[in-house]
Amino acid sequence: MAMVGLFWIAEGDVYVGAKPSGLAPGARLTPEGVMALGDGQEAFFPWEDVHALTAAGVPVKSLKRNVGAVGQTVKRNVGMLLDLALGVGLGTEEAPTMTLQVTDADGGDTELTVYTAAAIGYSQAEHDLSLELLTRLTEGAGTLHTTLAAMADWGRGNGGSTPRASDREALLRTWTES
Incomplete structure (x- = not known):
């Protein structure tokens, strides 16, 4: 499994x-459509009914966020130590979420909750390229299938490791141009 921008590619x-x-909530992009996953949001949106895709509430890296992440790591580690020492669940904390908005041809919106894959947020470049890629997926069947196939092929051949930031940005640029 590997993270590339806002996307998680597994095989x-x-x-x-x-x-x-x-x-847990999530959203899978298939050649047939967008599949909402998780308790309370199971749904399927065929591509012919999807007019737009966008993401909101995406954590973007900043100095403040990086400092906050260090604080959260310390807090989480202290919580785990307390859990071990006291045998209680003080250190449990859910991962941050963002929203995937699916807009149909009539302008109706469905908001899907998904967990973020980046612990301290996404770079501004990955964020922007990912939003561009989500838009590209709704430009027509040819573009959609070519782009999703390229992403899936990369996932199958990648070996499951997340590339470095510059490589992730390069992949996103390639997919937005394919």
Whole structure:
């Protein structure tokens, strides 16, 4: 599994945000449409009914966010130590979420909750390129299938490791231009 921008690519599967497990919320992009996953938001949106895709509430890296992430890591580690020492669940904290908005041809919006895959947020470049890629996926069947196929092929051949930031940005640029 690998993170590239707002996308999590596991083998040939492409998700917006982190790949969900169990009842956790998420969204998978398939050649047929957008699949909402998780407790309370199970739905399917065929591509012919999807007019626009966008993401909101996306954490973008900043100095303040990086300092906050260090504080959260310390807090989480102290919580885990307390959990071990006291046998209680003080250190449990959910991962941050963002919203994937699916707009249909009539202008109706459905908001799907997805977990973010970046612990301290996404770079501004990855954020912007990912939003461009979401828009590109709604430009027509040819573009959609070519782009999703390229992302899935990369995922199958990648070996499951997340590339460095510059490589992630290059991949996103390639996919937005394919």
